[in-house]
Amino acid sequence: MTITLLPFAAAGALIATGVTLLLERSLVRLLAGVVVLGNGVNLLIVTSGGGPGSPPILGRFAPEEMADPLPQAMVLTAIVITLGVTAFLLAMVHRSWQLTGSDEVQDDTEDRRVRLRARAGELSEAVRRRQEEYRRLLAEERVQRPTEKEARRRLRLRRREALRLMRHAIREERARQALALDPELEGDD
Template sequence: METLITILVGVLVAVAVYLLLSRSVIRIILGSAVLSHAIHLLLMVMGGLKKGGVPLIGEETENFADALPQALILTAIVISFAVTAFLLVLAYRTYQEAGSDDLQELRGFKNE
């Protein structure tokens, strides 16, 4: 299970990096969103998967799943939401002011 998820993480990272390297702002934002998905999964894997019960004391189980990565991911989810929202608005305002969402054009060059 861990191996499979790690491979999935690798695929998602590759997709995210490819999207990040493109010219359109929207693709870049999507790339960052996919990257954070991948990293959340990676954190999850690091704590071991399906090794214990839900981390709620009082459940009838002996050992709990590792709660630390879960807390980390919870924080990361919210932060990545904040970042995505900010980037989206940045892109939208850039488009309003500059009339383009193409980074190559925004830089001031017409063609590479």
Template structure:
């Protein structure tokens, strides 16, 4: 199977633009990244479908020239989900403006805390030293 270079390159450009936008701080720009990237990924399915063909409708065209329907079904699912997700993300951006006056994705506080632990060579909160003394003082039931 010989894939179409044009499609593959277009998909690559869309994905690249998506990556650039995804690494932004503004949630709206991240959303743009999601949109353009998912378009790019959907194009990859076209490459996987093989050469351009006729619509996969039985009886309308010759079966041999039919395009592969399976990736199409997957892409159809992906398109609609992207729409739902992007509606959710834009609402998050709105909510962020409503609460903070901007839509910047801030750094995770928990991660900063873990970094502080690592700098002190400390253990995590969930760590518990397992000691049982031989004298039995530690080990009493009830």
């Protein structure tokens, strides 16, 4: 049995095209990406299922001549699922067009945060300071090696307090960025 590589290459091209379309901000392209990706996966499953054969009825044909029914059943199920997802996305595209007059997905505050972090390359100065204080406290704790129970309890409390302050600073930073109050974000709409 020889297997041609052309269907595998076509399936790979369809899957690559579908994934590329899924990464777009346009809902129509996302819809097309789901359809193309579904067809590419279906072609891949059917192609990898083997060549044609006799119907899979025991007693009438030899088992080595029978076609494998599992890939066909999987593709049939995938077609139904792809149809359902396509109908849902089509309704979402239609509703988005009705509400906004566009099919582009708008940036939200999380997109702004990601863009800000990519531009800055790191956390804000306040959060870095809190992290450094926490690291310094841990280093002091390792150096002091308290022997008394009370000293250990005090160090544990100091560590908890430093960790609480660091988490509080991170929450404040995230809330500030979520509200887009960062001066680096101005004029970035």
